Amino acid sequence: MLYLRLFYEFFKTGLFAVGGGMATLPFLYDMADSTGWFTYGQLADMVAVSESTPGPIGVNMATYVGFTAGGIPGAVVATLGLVTPSVIIILLIARVLKSFRQNQYVDAAFYGLRPCSVGLIAAAGVLVLKLALFNTELFQASGVLTDLFNFKAIILAVVLLICTRYVNKLKSLHPIVFIAASALIGVLFAF
Amino acid sequence: MKKFLDLFLAFARVGVMTFGGGYAMIPILEREIVDKHGWATSEELMDYYAVGQCTPGVIAVNTATFIGQKLYGTLGGIVATLGVVFPSVLIISVIAGILTNFADIPAVQHAFAGIRVCVCVLIFNAVTKLWKKAVTDKASLVLCLLVFVLSVFLDLSPVLFVVLCAAAGIFFTKVGLRGK
Incomplete structure (x- = not known):
């Protein structure tokens, strides 16, 4: 059941996180809230480890979260969940690559998606900021x-x-x- | 069978040598895919990379799927993807396993408190870099600030923002607000 949930959560992240590794961050914060698998503090540590080890950041973070929630099988399931939507979408697009890049609706949608990614990542940054630079509880x-x-x-x-x-x-x-x-x-x- | 093993190993090497992903990956892909194996041209690589950036998911994975599928079809795409994520799963599982056992030591906690400060700065730098590419006119500025403020103060799923912003992008383009 845990593994099914892990797969589903990371499938969702892989499907909606646009713009590379850091774009998965807002989804991971959302996941911390909704599942309780890890805390905001742990997540900040995961970002640091993911940046300092070989491999794409997004994949590293998925593996780390999966490991924290369900050990080595969890790490594998979370990573597979993250890449499954990519593989499906790219396999579909690869057949129509040229027309996809030139499609005006695709272009217009990404015109809106790019600022959205920046806003979401910045909001996730605020959560790390609160944790790292302020003693909210002490205050x-x-x-x-x-x-x-x-x-x-x-x-x-x-x-x-x-x-x-x-x-x-x-x-x-x-x-x-x-x-x-x-x-x-x-x-x-x-x- | 051997061709799939070669594909898997080539992308596993790309995975090991990619620190941080993004643009850092390009020279490594060039060396492994273009120079060493001749599986794609530099131009094709840039095309894949550009599309990989503007489709959902991790860019490194998207690019791997593209090249694998170009070479050996659907199965090739899957094998290349498994190759690129394989080192991460191995390395991170080992590190996560070790860190879990040492997490209660005060020195480790102090180290991570210091690291969190650095993570803040790294995220801030990522945001300013993406900002330059994403916020190009008034409409995208409004969209970006709106998403930021709403997601800081309200407990909404990022999925909602992504779907609404894609629709907003199409709407703004259609009514001619884009580029103003």
Whole structure:
């Protein structure tokens, strides 16, 4: 029953996530809410592991979620669920590739889908942001405004933002470098 | 049988060497598919990649299915796809298994608290990169902001947004709002 549900949830993700690996993220947050297989915190860790290991991010995340929910069979079932809609759709499109790319309705639909993906991924980012940079629970308990901000984390975020976007020597580096550095800083400064 | 094994192994290599997916995958596909095996031309590869980007699912998987199907039909598409996901399933299962056992150690928790900050920044960078391609006029700006605000504040399924936005894209194009 669990495996059937896993397959169904990831089939849905594979069918509706348009625009590559990160586009699966909003669906995984939705899945955390509706199934309780994993927490938001675990999901953020999965993103980090998926970015730092070989393989497409979307596939890595599906495998990780599947493993967390149902061990190795879960990992296999979730991954198969994710790729099944792709395989079916591509096999159908491959026969009519040219006319698909030039079809005005397909083009118009994707004109609307692209901003949708960006909005959804950004909203998923807000959930990670709340978890990583703010102590919402501590603030609710104490009511002291300075308790709300995780200052160490905010400083790290600003430094990372500058390094990954504006420092020419650093911004071309692979994300794994920044992930490893952040892990080390997290341990050294007891985040 | 051997041709399917070759196809599987070639795409398993692509899977192992793809870190993060997306554009990082192109040079690896070029080397493995175009240069080494001559299974497709660079132009075909770009076409597959472009369609793979604008069809649902993971781009790497879509591209693998395309090339496999071009070579050996439906079964080829399936074999190539299984090849590209195989390393992920293996590697992630091992890592997930190890991490589950070490998750309670304070140093591991601190490390992941640091990593989460980095994940925020990586997602933000992904959003700004996609934004440039997706938000090209007023209508797409409104659509993007609307989806963002509604999905932050309301507990709605992303499926709903995807379906409505595809319809909105067609509607905006038909009434001539696109590009303004």
